[in-house]
Amino acid sequence: MSVRSAAIGVDVGGTTVKGGIVAMSGEVLDRLEHPTEAQAATKTTIEVTEAAIARAQEMGYVPVAVGIGAAGFVDVLSGSVTFSPNLVYDDPDLADAVAARVNLPVMVDNDANAAAWGERAVGAAKGANNMALLVLGTGLGSGFVSNGRLVRGFTGAAAEFGHTVVDPAGPRCNCGLRGCIEQYVSGQAIARMAREAAQHNADTSMISFAGSADAITGYDVARAAREMDEVARDVLRTAGRMLGLAMSNVVNIFDPEVIVLGGRVVEAGEPFLGPARDELARLLSEQKRRPARLQLSALGRNAGIVGAAALAIDEMSRGGADRDPEREGR
Numbered sequence: 517m518s519v520r521s522a523a524i525g526v527d528v529g530g531t532t533v534k535g536g537i538v539a540m541s542g543e544v545l546d547r548l549e550h551p552t553e554a555q556a557a558t559k560t561t562i563e564v565t566e567a568a569i570a571r572a573q574e575m576g577y578v579p580v581a582v583g584i585g586a587a588g589f590v591d592v593l594s595g596s597v598t599f600s601p602n603l604v605y606d607d608p609d610l611a612d613a614v615a616a617r618v619n620l621p622v623m624v625d626n627d628a629n630a631a632a633w634g635e636r637a638v639g640a641a642k643g644a645n646n647m648a649l650l651v652l653g654t655g656l657g658s659g660f661v662s663n664g665r666l667v668r669g670f671t672g673a674a675a676e677f678g679h680t681v682v683d684p685a686g687p688r689c690n691c692g693l694r695g696c697i698e699q700y701v702s703g704q705a706i707a708r709m710a711r712e713a714a715q716h717n718a719d720t721s722m723i724s725f726a727g728s729a730d731a732i733t734g735y736d737v738a739r740a741a742r743e744m745d746e747v748a749r750d751v752l753r754t755a756g757r758m759l760g761l762a763m764s765n766v767v768n769i770f771d772p773e774v775i776v777l778g779g780r781v782v783e784a785g786e787p788f789l790g791p792a793r794d795e796l797a798r799l800l801s802e803q804k805r806r807p808a809r810l811q812l813s814a815l816g817r818n819a820g821i822v823g824a825a826a827l828a829i830d831e832m833s834r835g836g837a838d839r840d841p842e843r844e845g846r
């Protein structure tokens with residue numbers, strides 16, 4: 517392979533589609549992003565992929581494959597998005613739609629799976645054959661590597677840990693269920709809990725930051741918590757403890773060597789992460805389990821790009837050998 521080869525990594529999220537030119541070493545050579553068109557995520561993905569390929573060529577690199585991490589449930593064999601609670605794909609056959617335009621091998625996986633693969637390849641869980649990634653953004657994304665392989669399940673829709681239910685009578689989730697863990701720890705959930713708390717606490721600084729109780733966002737909560745607003749700190753403490761519970765459940769299923777936390781919600785820092793760490797330690801010690809190793813994401817906003825590119829390179833070099841033989845000829 518030429519030293520000037522590169523892969524294109526694309527990360528399809530609810531607010532932006534990010535594209536990166538990624539060297540074979542995992543280094544991000546350049547990146548770009550477009551706002552996700554609300555009803556046309558496939559269209560935006562094509563635009564970003566084409567722009568990234570053009571940029572790679574301008575830089576003197578030869579793009580050899582495209583990897584896409586897409587928010588939603590993904591059938592890895594067909595490269596189709598089968599269900600996406602938080603985003604609309606105008607063409608759900610994402611791999612085919614992109615491949616028809618770019619004339620390169622295209623591989624699609626779930627966005628959090630891709631990010632987990634990136635952290636495991638060159639990030640915070642480098643070399644770990646058993647690792648978990650929880651991405652706390654608008655929702656709660658997750659990816660798990662077990663015995664050196666991504667956990668994808670029979671149809672690719674595994675590892676949707678955010679939609680495991682912790683209270684069947686809890687708040688409605690975009691996936692159709694009630695009381696998913698996502699509804700207690702995600703950015704959306706923290707904003708909802710803060711708005712509820714502000715209804716009974718007119719003097720919280722979250723209201724003055726946001727303008728009104730109804731307008732409070734996760735950023736207002738984090739800012740107020742930093743300034744020692746007790747209502748905001750209480751919201752983050754509650755969410756943090758639920759994250760600790762979520763991680764304890766992850767340990768009980770996967771026994772990972774390391775759990776990586778990513779997404780912009782972790783930027784809330786200690787008022788959120790402290791209670792999460794304490795609750796996890798408490799639950800593990802109740803079970804006489806060893807303490808868990810927690811790491812913050814090393815790749816940050818680039819995790820999805822790097823991981824998607826790495827998956828595409830792996831897929832290409834293995835000739836698709838990562839596919840489950842039981843499902844061939846389906």
Ligand SMILES: [Zn+2]
Binds near residue numbers: 678690692
């Ligand atoms: Zn759900």
